Amino acid sequence: MCVLWLDDAETHLGSGGLRRNDVLRLINGKDHHRVVIATLRAAEEARLTARTTEEGRQAVKDVTETLAQARRIYLRRMFSGSEQERARARAWDRRIADALDHAADYGIAEYLAAGPELLRDWQNAWSPNTDPRAPSHPWAAALITAAIDLRRAGHSAVVPCTLLDQLHGHYLSIRGGTRLRPEPLQDAWEWATQPRRATTALLQPIGGEHVEVFDYLVDVVQRDARPGREVDADVLPAALPHCGPSDADAIAITAYSRGRFDIAVAGWRAAGALAGETPADTLTRRNNVARALRKLGQPEQAAAEHRAVIAERTRLLGPRHPDTLISRDNLANVMRDLGQIEEAEAEYEAVLASRTSLLGEAHPYTVATRERLATLRAQRTKDNSGH
Known part of the structure; x- marks a missing residue:
């Protein structure tokens, strides 16, 4: 018997990660017995399978199909x-x-695992460092906060210390900056990485140049997050050079949801530039880039990118494949923006006919295209009537 242990399964799923057929090839066979055991927090599964846009359908499908093979054992807090x-x-x-x-x-x-104790230490560290008899550690608190937000943004890999050095000043500044009388940076690092309860640290050193933030802190912040406590989009571009394709995708999605479409474009392009890409992954990212370009007010560039993606998806998948139809629907949106009303209407009609045939009249994608077509026609009628 052979057992494969995948701790923090989110690092093995998503773009370029394990897929259903990979797992089947691993465990199937007559002359052996192989078992895969993995851990996955609910918050990470929700992020991986969130249907925030229809363009992420393939990635969501890959993760969902892989996880569907599992026998789940839920561990309550x-x-x-x-x-x-x-x-x-x-x-x-x-x-x-x-x-x-x-x-x-x-x-x-x-x-x-020292969770509440470490949470308390981090929160108390933000106090102004004004009493030499009971020093606080606001600089260390800023380092830890930067690491937490990077995880929440989708940077699931260990974090380079140099990246936290680059980002933590932003968090210190918004909490009071020099008025907190922060400790020396070297002291901050020593305090944040020192073991508590023998083995656990707020920032666990990994290999000397990287750290990993204590999971409990990420879970608590994410669980208690309220409007206004989203990840600060200004920190996202700095993380991209340190990301693999899956993390760059996640950061792009976070940036898109925050309205930072420039960062989203950079994130999806960074992911697409990395090795190990499949044609499906590449075209999904290019399609997302085109959507973000449209949001940036660059419809001509968006249309050109959509046309290129449609050509490749048509060649690889066919003109009526669901992914091809997604791109065609997106192109119709851009045509409408450009004032190409007749062309947009024709494209919506073609997509609607194909989606109705393939998916049925009640499918959400079909309904969405029908609504866009109806809105376009209503607007054209209004314009023609002069009202």
């Missing part, structure tokens, strides 16, 4: 009563006894 009773049988271990004392507030596992 809070222990049940019977689980707590079993834990009490081992309360001779002081760490477990301590965790049980806080079981009403925190999950035992996360408490054992």
Whole structure:
């Protein structure tokens, strides 16, 4: 028997990652027994499978098909009563006894991992560093906050220390800057990376030049995020040179959702420039670039890119493939922007006919195209009537 362990499965999924057939090839066979075990947080699965745009359909489909093969075991944060009773049988271990004392507030596992303690340390570190007898660590807090936001933006890989050096000043500035009397940067790094409860650190050093932010902090911030606490789009461009294709995709999606279409274009182009691309991935990213160019007020460039993608998708997939129809629908949107009303109407009509045939009248894609066509015709009628 052979067991493959994939910790933090989100780093193995998405663009260029494991797909359904990869897993099947790995586990199928008559002369062996192979098992794949993986961990995946709910927030990461939601990000990977979020249908924010129809253009991401293929990537979402790949992830969904891969995960559909799994037998899921859900691990709740809070222990049940019977689980707590079993834990009490081992309360001779002081760490477990301590965790049980806080079981009403925190999950035992996360408490054992020092989650609440580290969360408190990070939050308290923002206090002004004005008392030499009880120094605080606002510079370290800024480093940690930058690392958390990078993870929330989609940078799932370990973070280069040089990137945090570049970004943390932004977070320190918006919290008060020099008025916080921050400690020396070297002291900040030492405090942020020092082990707590023997092994856990706020920023865990990886190989000397990278760090990994403690997962519990990311989960708490993401869970408690409110409007106005989204990831700051200004930090995203600096992360792109340090990203693989999957992370660059995620950052582009984050930027697009925040209305930073220039960063989205840069993110999808950066992802497309990396090695290991399949034609489907390349064309999906180019299609997304064209959508972002339209949002940037560059319809001519957007139309040219859409036409190029349509030509390639038609050659590879056929004129009525769902992906080809996505690009054709997008091109019709740009034609409408350019005032090419008759051309846009003809394209919408062709897409609608194909989607109705392939997907049915009630499918969301079909309905969306029908609504766009109806809106176009209503506007043309209004313009022609002079009202």
